Each structure stands twice: as structure tokens, then as C-alpha cells.
Amino acid sequence: MFRTMLLLLPALVLQAGEPAIPNSVEVRSGIFVLKGPPNPATCVAMKKEHITHVIDLRRDDEPDLDCESESSRLQDLGIHYLRYAISKTPPAADFDFLRSVLRDMPKGSKVVIHCSNGNRAAAAVCPWLVLDKGMPVAEAMRIATEAGMKAPETQEAVRRYLARQGRT
16 A cells, blocks of 8 residues: 555646646636636636636737637636736736726636736736735735746836835
8 A cells, every 4th residue: 555655646746736727826716827828728727627707918019919819719618808908017006906806706706817928917916915815925926926927127016016005
């Protein structure tokens, strides 16, 4: 028995490390940051995970933007699609709006937030984690960085917003 468990351990560890939705980080139960737009395999995984909403943060000038196709594909799967374009350095109003969207989601919602590479999507959830879910700033920043927030100017925009809210 011990030998069997020893042989299975690497497979169990490998499974535990794979995200439920490829190329994503679950920043809080049921809230995923996806590093890039969903591809067909991601859509299948989102359906399997019972995702209810997708929030697309890409801007009009981004390459390969096809919101109509993405919206249609997701709606065919029963997933609500919302597009709210934000810049690499989101102003306070963008953080306010996205916090309200996440706060106002129906109970039991499961959400995927994405941009072109995860930077803005991870930044968008960071203030929500701190201000609405009570997570310490350092932990939320660490999770956001793991989820894709890499640009220094984006990190600074998040820090400025949190500082204005009295959180440092």
C-alpha cells in the first residue's frame, strides 16, 4: 500500500498544481484572472467550471480583438460577457466601477476576468481583494503579481488607488 501511494504521489502533486482553467490564476474562490483571451480549450474548461460571467478589459486598439465572436461563443455556453476597456494605468473610476461589478455579482457567480496578458485583469481585482474582501495589501499584491500584474506603472496605479482609500 505504501509503495502504491509513493508511486501515485507525483501524479497527485502534478494535478494539484494545474489550474482548473488553463492559463489562469484563481485569486479567490470562483474568481479567476485569465492571462489572455479565452481560446476554445479555455471555453470548454470555463463551462466545466460553471463560470457564469467573463469580463474582458481589452481596449479597441489591441490586436486580434474580436469581442463579437468572443461574446457569441460565451453566450452559446450560457456565460455572460461584459467588456469594459481599461488602460495600463487605470484611473480611480475604473477601479471603483470594477469593484462594484464584482460586489454586485449574483450570489454563487463564478467570474473570469481577462485582458491581453493578465496585467490589467490582475490589477483590476487587487483593490477588490483588499477593500471588499479584507485581504492585506501585501498578500493581494502578491496574488495579483502571480496572476499577471507585471507592469510597474500598473502596480503603481493600484498602490495609488489603495493609498487614496487609506490602505497601504
